[in-house]
Amino acid sequence: MTINTHPTLPEFEYIQPATLTDASEFLASHAADARPFLGGTDIFVRMRDGFLTPKFLVDVKKLNGMNDLKFDSKAGLTIGAAVNMNQVAASPDVQKRYSLLAQACRSVASYQLRTRATVVGNVCNASPAGDTIGACLALDGTLHIHGVKGVRQESLKSFFLGPGKTTLKPGDVVTAIRFPLPPKGCVGTYLKLGRNQLSDLSIVGVTALGYPDSSCASGYRFRLALASVAPIPLMPVDAEIYLANHSITPETLREAARLSADACTPIDDVRGTARYRKQMVRNLSAKALTEVWKNLN
Amino acid sequence: MAFHKINVTINNELEQVVVPSNMTLMRMLRESLAMTGTKNGCSAGECGACTVLMNGEPVNSCMVLAVECDGAKIVTVEGLAGEKRLAPIQEAIINEGGVQCGFCTPGILLSSHALLKRNPHPSDDEIREALVGNLCRCTGYVRIIDGVKEAARMQSSTN
Numbered sequence: 001m002t003i004n005t006h007p008t009l010p011e012f013e014y015i016q017p018a019t020l021t022d023a024s025e026f027l028a029s030h031a032a033d034a035r036p037f038l039g040g041t042d043i044f045v046r047m048r049d050g051f052l053t054p055k056f057l058v059d060v061k062k063l064n065g066m067n068d069l070k071f072d073s074k075a076g077l078t079i080g081a082a083v084n085m086n087q088v089a090a091s092p093d094v095q096k097r098y099s100l101l102a103q104a105c106r107s108v109a110s111y112q113l114r115t116r117a118t119v120v121g122n123v124c125n126a127s128p129a130g131d132t133i134g135a136c137l138a139l140d141g142t143l144h145i146h147g148v149k150g151v152r153q154e155s156l157k158s159f160f161l162g163p164g165k166t167t168l169k170p171g172d173v174v175t176a177i178r179f180p181l182p183p184k185g186c187v188g189t190y191l192k193l194g195r196n197q198l199s200d201l202s203i204v205g206v207t208a209l210g211y212p213d214s215s216c217a218s219g220y221r222f223r224l225a226l227a228s229v230a231p232i233p234l235m236p237v238d239a240e241i242y243l244a245n246h247s248i249t250p251e252t253l254r255e256a257a258r259l260s261a262d263a264c265t266p267i268d269d270v271r272g273t274a275r276y277r278k279q280m281v282r283n284l285s286a287k288a289l290t291e292v293w294k295n296l297n
Numbered sequence: 298m299a300f301h302k303i304n305v306t307i308n309n310e311l312e313q314v315v316v317p318s319n320m321t322l323m324r325m326l327r328e329s330l331a332m333t334g335t336k337n338g339c340s341a342g343e344c345g346a347c348t349v350l351m352n353g354e355p356v357n358s359c360m361v362l363a364v365e366c367d368g369a370k371i372v373t374v375e376g377l378a379g380e381k382r383l384a385p386i387q388e389a390i391i392n393e394g395g396v397q398c399g400f401c402t403p404g405i406l407l408s409s410h411a412l413l414k415r416n417p418h419p420s421d422d423e424i425r426e427a428l429v430g431n432l433c434r435c436t437g438y439v440r441i442i443d444g445v446k447e448a449a450r451m452q453s454s455t456n
Contacts, residue, residue: 013318014301111412
């Protein structure tokens with residue numbers, strides 16, 4: 001085996017379309033060999049290592065609206081696709097109302113990588129380990145998509161199909177992610193287990209969000225999202241339903257954590273074994289739910 | 298493969314460079330402009346040896362395309378010092394003994410410089426968090442962190 005000590009990017013053409021329409025048309029007409037990119041923090045590494053060899057990289061960062069981060073007291077929060085994770089984490093609106101998302105952004109890699117990495121890119125990359133995806137799911141994110149047939153919106157709940165696979169079609173450019181106003185009185189947390197305390201990929205990640213809801217028997221509703229333990233970012237619905245229907249006690253939180261572990265289907269890989277992951281899902285779910293429950297009261 | 302003519306300001310000097318699509322900012326600095334202060338460690342955005350400032354914010358220059366820098370302002374380690382004096386972070390890292398082999402030092406300097414700009418009085422934990430993307434295999438980090446704290450003190454006493 002030869003080791004290339006100075007690996008670099010293979011050849012490709014850099015395309016900078018002037019409008020969203022141009023971008024969608026170009027991507028649709030080169031469906032097999034063109035890809036849109038934002039920060040490039042995932043795609044460049046995979047290209048460097050020879051796993052991806054697109055002929056065209058389409059830079060969509062400078063297109064209309066891509067760099068906007070807006071909060072509206074009725075419509076909620078809209079984050080343009082090119083807004084980087086440091087900008088999201090530093091936004092006073094995000095810190096005040098969507099602190100779970102700020103926490104998730106800060107857990108990604110390093111500061112200098114987050115200058116380039118974007119929330120929308122993390123979502124579109126559709127890695128089961130994507131650190132910000134759990135927060136986006138728990139906060140009920142919707143993607144704004146520009147395609148060849150015009151614009152549409154898609155809920156994240158049905159967006160992921162498999163590792164790296166989403167419902168996006170050739171020509172689709174995600175322009176923003178939008179979050180409704182967060183549920184009143186909500187509290188969230190993201191617990192990430194990596195091989196070191198900061199900056200690593202997650203072996204297991206657990207996002208939990210809870211809020212008072214008088215329409216359920218327990219008086220509270222919880223949302224959970226699990227990272228790195230299934231082919232897609234997973235919401236363990238049985239655990240959520242259980243907590244909606246049973247009054248919240250240390251025992252019922254533990255039972256919900258067990259249901260959360262039951263829902264996942266992890267694999268063995270270089271970062272951890274399936275058995276270890278399942279146990280950690282139970283432990284971290286219990287820890288996350290307990291932390292959220294304490295902060296709700 | 299197409300070439301692109303870009304205008305980029307590097308350490309306050311406007312440069313016009315012709316770059317191929319697949320050239321990274323790091324390779325442009327090191328190979329087209331012979332500015333070898335910026336180091337090539339992992340080429341994958343993990344080690345931070347290639348950290349430079351792009352429009353004031355630290356980036357891994359191995360993870361930025363040169364063509365994306367058209368119109369951007371880049372600061373490398375060569376541009377950190379003033380005319381006659383080193384920057385406070387440079388003096389402090391030297392004084393505290395935060396350099397051994399020196400390979401990570403340019404990246405450490407730029408990450409720390411940017412940290413002190415956005416947070417002039419960082420705690421130990423904030424320094425560690427800001428430098429998590431700058432790997433050093435020699436020092437054990439303690440003296441680097443001491444250096445950043447010393448730079449913070451130097452800056453607040455001159456301001």
